[in-house]
Amino acid sequence: MTQTATRPELSVPATVAIQDNDAAVVDVAALGEQLLGRWAASRRTARALAGDPAVHKIEGLSSSEHRARCLEQLHHLVKSKAVHRAFPEELGGSDDHGGNIAGFEELVVADPSLQIKAGVQWGLFGAAVLHLGSEEHHRAWLPGIMNMDIPGCFAMTETGHGSDVASIATTATFDPDADEFVLHTPFRAAWKDYIGNAAQDGRAAVVFAQLITRGVNHGVHAFYVELRDELGNFLNGIGGEDDGLKGGLNGIDNGRLHFTQVRVPRTNLLNRYGNVATDGTYTSPIDSPGRRFFTMLGTLVQGRVSLDGAAVAASKLALKTAIQYSVERRQFTTASELSEEVLLDYQLHQRRLLPRLAATYAASFAHEELLEKFDGVFSGEHDTDEDRQDLETLAAALKPLSTWLALDTLQECREACGGAGFLTENRFTSLRADLDVYTTFEGDNNVLLQLVAKRLLADYAKEFQGVDFGVLARFVVTQAAERTLHRTGLRQVLQSVVDTGSERKSAIALRDERTQHELLCGRVDSMVGELAGALRGARRLPPADAAAVFNQHQQELIQAARAHAELLQWEAFTAALANTLDAGTRQVLTWLRDLFGLCLIEENLSWYLMNGRLSAQRARTLGPYINRLLLKIRPHAVDLVNAFGYGPEHLRAAIATGAEQKRQDEARENARAMRASGHAPVDEKTVILRKAEADKRSQRA
Amino acid sequence: MTQTATRPELSVPATVAIQDNDAAVVDVAALGEQLLGRWAASRRTARALAGDPAVHKIEGLSSSEHRARCLEQLHHLVKSKAVHRAFPEELGGSDDHGGNIAGFEELVVADPSLQIKAGVQWGLFGAAVLHLGSEEHHRAWLPGIMNMDIPGCFAMTETGHGSDVASIATTATFDPDADEFVLHTPFRAAWKDYIGNAAQDGRAAVVFAQLITRGVNHGVHAFYVELRDELGNFLNGIGGEDDGLKGGLNGIDNGRLHFTQVRVPRTNLLNRYGNVATDGTYTSPIDSPGRRFFTMLGTLVQGRVSLDGAAVAASKLALKTAIQYSVERRQFTTASELSEEVLLDYQLHQRRLLPRLAATYAASFAHEELLEKFDGVFSGEHDTDEDRQDLETLAAALKPLSTWLALDTLQECREACGGAGFLTENRFTSLRADLDVYTTFEGDNNVLLQLVAKRLLADYAKEFQGVDFGVLARFVVTQAAERTLHRTGLRQVLQSVVDTGSERKSAIALRDERTQHELLCGRVDSMVGELAGALRGARRLPPADAAAVFNQHQQELIQAARAHAELLQWEAFTAALANTLDAGTRQVLTWLRDLFGLCLIEENLSWYLMNGRLSAQRARTLGPYINRLLLKIRPHAVDLVNAFGYGPEHLRAAIATGAEQKRQDEARENARAMRASGHAPVDEKTVILRKAEADKRSQRA
Missing domain, CATH: 1.20.140.10 (Butyryl-CoA Dehydrogenase, subunit A, domain 3)
Incomplete structure (x- = not known):
């Protein structure tokens, strides 16, 4: 069934001008x-916001200053009502998904760190609760996520597995006696890694793990897990480290997380596409584990x-x-x-x-x-x-x-x-x-x-x-x-x-x-x-x-x-x-x-x-x-x-301000004056001519 | 005289293996x-030096900390006798030009800022005095340049002219009455710009300017000019500003310089390829201004x-x-x-x-x-x-x-x-x-x-x-x-x-x-x-x-x-x-x-x-x-x-230490154990099989 090559013959006379309206003007x-x-x-609103110095990247900040500034800016975004468009109307959003992204992506012109940190909070962490959780989950956590009471993480990637999400090794094993899931990191490569908000700000996380109940691994599911107490200390069984400096985006506190037999209530499973009953029975509206996995990842x-x-x-x-x-x-x-x-x-x-x-x-x-x-x-x-x-x-x-x-x-x-x-x-x-x-x-x-x-x-x-x-x-x-x-x-x-x-x-x-x-x-x-x-x-x-x-x-x-x-x-x-x-x-x-x-x-x-x-x-x-x-x-x-x-206010580039034009005009004016006074400073040919004249003069002398 | 195209015909059978010694081993x-x-x-010596933590880049320093560190490291290089190979033997060098570069370029593995700052001091500023100056100049300034008593600049590029050096607009006009050159920056575009050591450390500079004497512009020449006093303040008539943060190399204090009727002794002209006598007469061993210019730039x-x-x-x-x-x-x-x-x-x-x-x-x-x-x-x-x-x-x-x-x-x-x-x-x-x-x-x-x-x-x-x-x-x-x-x-x-x-x-x-x-x-x-x-x-x-x-x-x-x-x-x-x-x-x-x-x-x-x-x-x-x-x-x-x-000590990369191999081995060992215990956490096919078994079981139940 190999296609037969079509061969369009082209003729572009190399020297004939293009027959177009050369007087065209762009509106x-x-x-x-x-x-x-x-x-x-949405874009206009977002651009107006992004032009505000309050959200601009300040170059040369230390990473801790930059992180603190970005965190504060996230609160600023909440106050500016800039980040809730995709959330449900009943929670103060406007169910506007296209408009949300259109506005969100414009934040990059203010500071890419701000854009991505906002993306972690509302586009990943919040969206996971929204799309993978039940209405109960929404009521419990979305208000805090939306207003930044709960800064959070989207803990999917592991040190050992980036793009191959299905192979992550963190486990969430159901314990029917306690009605709890036990989250566990079996080895170093299974640490969650490169996770935004994990090094410092994250109070909670949506953690992706292999769901095991009744001895069966049902594949990757998402769990809502609290990470830190009010003082910012890790809760029992949770540990982590800072990813440290990065090639960029240093306004975001990326870090690593690991879990040692961390227990969360059964109901913390974000259960829209897979649920576990009190007796450990697993059910899902999607029969195929593969399709279920990709539906969950669809967010x-x-x-x-x-x-x-x-x-x-x-x-x-x-x-x-x-x-x-x-x-x-x-x-x-x-x-x-x-x-x-x-x-x-x-x-x-x-x-x-x-x-x-x-x-x-x-x-x-x-x-x-x-x-x-x-x-x-x-x-x-x-x-x-x-x-x-x-x-x-x-x-x-x-x-x-x-x-x-x-x-x-x-x-x-x-x-x-x-x-x-x-x-x-x-x-x-x-x-x-x-x-x-x-x-x-x-x-x-x-x-x-x-x-x-x-x-x-x-x-x-x-x-x-x-x-x-x-x-x-x-x-x-x-x-x-x-x-x-x-x-x-x-x-x-x-x-x-x-x-x-x-x-x-x-x-x-x-x-x-x-x-x-x-x-x-x-x-x-x-x-x-x-x-x-x-x-x-x-x-x-x-x-x-x-x-x-x-x-x-x-x-x-x-x-x-x-x-x-x-x-x-x-x-x-x-x-x-x-x-x-x-x-x-x-x-x-x-x-x-x-x-x-x-x-x-x-x-x-x-x-x-x-x-x-x-x-x-x-x-x-x-x-x-x-x-x-x-x-x-x-x-x-x-x-x-x-x-x-x-x-x-978006460009903020010194060379895009017309400064160069001003310098060039000044230099040209000066060169003209110098030339008029018979004293050109920069012209090689003149140098040669004058040299010849001078030589003649000195020979005459 | 257009060449006739030669047409080598090639035949590489797409499926035949290359007939080589496949068992080859690299020594x-x-x-x-x-x-x-x-x-x-030279390379070995330089690599030993570059492996020393004292010269390593510390990531995350503020630019002022990084600048201070690089300046100190330059003194360290002097003490280590790492940077004098190209200077004359009588001044403590070894007249070894190839070896000098071979060693110098290895410094990049320690910190590129250090390499370039050293390059500014000895490869540009020092080399200009060495190659463009007389023996008198050498005796006067090279010892201080070599031992870092005189941190200096190579002030050639201007805001208005980078690659087109012949067009720079700074002038050095000879005043025979005072036996001095008057250095002057006629307009903003003629400020020296991107000059290493100019923002902070430079005590002196080799300044390139159009040499004008007796009303004739003889083209670009180099002048030795003192910039700052002992306290680091600009001398009279000299001004400048900091280039600020850059995309990299922030250990170097690049900056701008300008000159307002700054007077230097006639003998500060680095006069190897062009001299001005007390009466203002210009002489040069190279007749052609063009050839002279490029000989000077040859450094x-x-x-x-x-x-x-x-x-x-x-x-x-x-x-x-x-x-x-x-x-x-x-x-x-x-x-x-x-x-x-x-x-x-x-x-x-x-x-x-x-x-x-x-x-x-x-x-x-x-x-x-x-x-x-x-x-x-x-x-x-x-x-x-x-x-x-x-x-x-x-x-x-x-x-x-x-x-x-x-x-x-x-x-x-x-x-x-x-x-x-x-x-x-x-x-x-x-x-x-x-x-x-x-x-x-x-x-x-x-x-x-x-x-x-x-x-x-x-x-x-x-x-x-x-x-x-x-x-x-x-x-x-x-x-x-x-x-x-x-x-x-x-x-x-x-x-x-x-x-x-x-x-x-x-x-x-x-x-x-x-x-x-x-x-x-x-x-x-x-x-x-x-x-x-x-x-x-x-x-x-x-x-x-x-x-x-x-x-x-x-x-x-x-x-x-x-x-x-x-x-x-x-x-x-x-x-x-x-x-x-x-x-x-x-x-x-x-x-x-x-x-x-x-x-x-x-x-x-x-x-x-x-x-x-x-x-x-x-x-x-x-x-x-x-x-x-x-x-x-x-x-x-x-x-x-x-x-x-x-x-x-040169790589200093966490992922080049074998850490990944250790993580992989641990993960594999774990996966093997999990599989042996009949409980594989990461295998999609097993998930499907077990799901089917579980379904059967639940149907039976």
Whole structure:
């Protein structure tokens, strides 16, 4: 069932100008509104809050000062009513899931530590009680969680197991005589680790452990466990340590926890998806242990969704600062003796910043779609198993791309601003350090992409639905094992290649939307088909051999998943164009979308060549075409970053304040005056001329 | 004169095993000795020093504590006689330039702040007095500089001008009546900026300024200027401010300086390459202002050389830690129910770490060659203009690659170690933050690569020797303008393509050394040839148009320079193989060299395909071939990082201590016991089975 390669022929005359409306102008306000999206009101409120100095990161604090400040800021968020949108109305929330995430992710611009600490309290700890607990649990604990009377932890990860949650080793054994669960940490690797709020502030925790009753292990369940007394001392049987300094996010007190025969009431089991009766009988509304496990873990998805959004916001901040600076900063004279070039007029600088700007737009539009999907599921409007699985896969596809993009963009912007970029006052290095861990927490990016690959294979052929080659995360395998084949979402994407491929064999330009779509789709389709072919036989092999076969294709699996995720971003960008009403804005955004698509093709050009999708001759036109696109986008770069809507209170970067422009103007004025007085200080040619004159004079003398 | 593309045909049967000595064993001690290189003794001494806790970075210090500690450590270095090797024997040094750098760069493993602060004091400030001053200057100031009585600054960069040094705007105007120079900062952009030791510790500085005498600006010269009194207060007319926090290197007090009509004695001009007599007459042993400028700047090259070496050392540390952890850490079961896989057995993990290991070896061997070249020039043994220019170009080629490699390697290692990688105790994030700025200081990497490109063009055709398209850094252009065409060094590389290309048209395997060389050389040659063709006409255009043409090819210029630098690394690696006497070690290193070469070809595969150097069919064998190489290198990975020779006192990473192995052993033992007792806590299949049994039981009941 390997797909036949489609071969769209492309013709891009290398020297002919692009036939577009070169006079296009961006309507910055309208584009800004479009970027704010469906939850614009939430975002506006959150941005107003995030602009308040009370929640800003103060650089250079010691980690204990920073921790204390973040803790206080959490109380500030409560007072500002900024963090209760997702909770039930009867408890003072507003049952608004999309709006909650939209607002929450904007907090990253104030201080990523604050964002993540808030995420631990309300998005993980609180959400676990909300989604895994009963109404009784809600009444007992949610008010205290919401108002910060109970700062808490989400104690899932162990030192020995991060992404492989099913393998955690903490146990919760039911003791029917006492009507209690006994939580226990059997060995060092089973300590809970990297747990936010654990080192200091956590009064309670939702602890994930293997539930054992009547001698049967029913798998991972969540328990509400009190950790510390009023004075902040660990309760009996509980111990822990501080994770210490981290590469970033030092406003959060991450730490380790362990439990020695710690007893909690039976009713502290968050029992929505699994309950134990007084006699130790286990019951669950979900028969399959695998499906139960992933339903319980489903609450985690909102973490990934919000990291995706926060990463996009960080990229936007970085690009606004770097692009603003790049149109003020001048280096090296070219044509004129007096005036040096602004950085963004250099091809290299355009190549460094504009493709990342395009990718950030793509990630932003894709994130809005993810948020829609998330809201649909969590509001209950579109909450089938399939919807949940689509949401999981979409989040797993987009979060790796956006978090890696943020690090890459922050670093490129930092380097593009030279020494100034390295100063903390310009925030690139600080944001980069804080966002670093976004690539591996709430699901390691590479593990998430393998989950996506597994889903692509399962959608491709029924055969792969229940496959267990072992090398793929148990996480991935088990999830896929429980789902039914369907044709929504991802499958549609693959389908569309077949639909359009046969019709479009004639020569079309790379700028053509359908050509880009065909090339990007075709790659995903073909990679998945090839992988399916290579892995098909493995199922019948003994486990060790099957694992080896899978391992031999691990990199290709990840590449296929990545290609798929990029396609989703491209499609989201393209869909957004249809919603861009102003013609000039749509024109510029279309160039930007083309830049995004063509850069993806350029990055993977060897694949297109090896697989006969592009001829060598056509491929050679791609680079020059991209360079011409850069020139077209260049005049709109400032408008495009202004549309992100972040003000000086969000940017807080010394080089984004116009200070450079002022310095340049002053320097130029001075150089002009010096030149007018016949005394240019910085011109090499003048030096040579004057040297020659002086030599002549001295010879004459 | 465009070169005809050579087309080596390659045949790598995708399924045939590599015919090598699979039983090869690495002689770790001998390889370690080879890596220590010619200046092994210096490196050993420096490593012993760097292992001393007195010079270690303490994480979490405030920047003022860190600054104070680094300052004290500089005194410690003086006492340890660690930093005077490059100074003249008569002043207590040993005139050992290569050994000085070899030892100096090892300091990075203690604390990069310490390394760079020492570099500012002795490698920049001291070296400027040494290389630009007279013997009188040496006697006056070097003793105090060497023993830290005079902590000082190297005040070259200005806020307005970083890489474009010729354009700095600070002036030093000679006043013959007072026999003094008047140093002056005309406007804000001319403040000296990012200057190490300027915010706090600097008592004096070598200040670079436009020398003006008798109304003529003779270009940039260096002046010895006292900055602060005994109490640390600025002297009259001098002001400045603190650069504040930075993304890293916070042990160094970078700051800004400005001068308001500051008077220094005429004899404070460091006058080796340009002097002013009491009557204001300017004389210089070097007629050409351009050549004079670059001779004076030549002292800067040792900064680049040592950054190259320090970056390689940082990559080695990161790889040792990450690879050690990757053979202890287990995640996800595959074949066995009991035992999870160690990370390095996953293809993805091999793909992440081993190519970077190969690149680090290549960079290490290339650095040793750079050090040889440097020592030849600075010792006077090989000190022609051509030698100096070759040295400049080689440093400009290698420093960008190794500093980017270090950041990339540190980040990949950090992510490959998951949450543990983010903890400061494992040092990846700390080293990465400190090394970040290595990519833009002592010459921005992209500016340096343009310098290399300019040289490649000049070597390619006489026509490009004096070319001034403007867009290229004035720095670059002027340097090339002053040199004569020669056929040493870089040119030889290009030549060799022509030599071997015609002979080797038959099918040869990718593993063949000559094939790799041919492919890598061919790419450089062809890119330079194409660029020369594209730029040839530009010279006759008006400046603005010529600049535009150059700008259109800026990215290609940088790519060509990068390809050239990578080729130099590959050649250095290959040359090292000839010096590897132990057959087993040579075998493993040869695989590693092949991995380096083939990964370079893979990264640029689209170029090889577009230019007909590889057929699509051959290209498709490359990925699988690389994967098989990874499997061959995998068993030797630990030996290869052990050969770097860094001990626990240098690594200082919690996860490189064997702690993970201990945890894994304990967890496995426990799991075995649990399983033996019929009570496995972590096995999903068992859960399902037991659930079924329990269901049966309850049905029976």
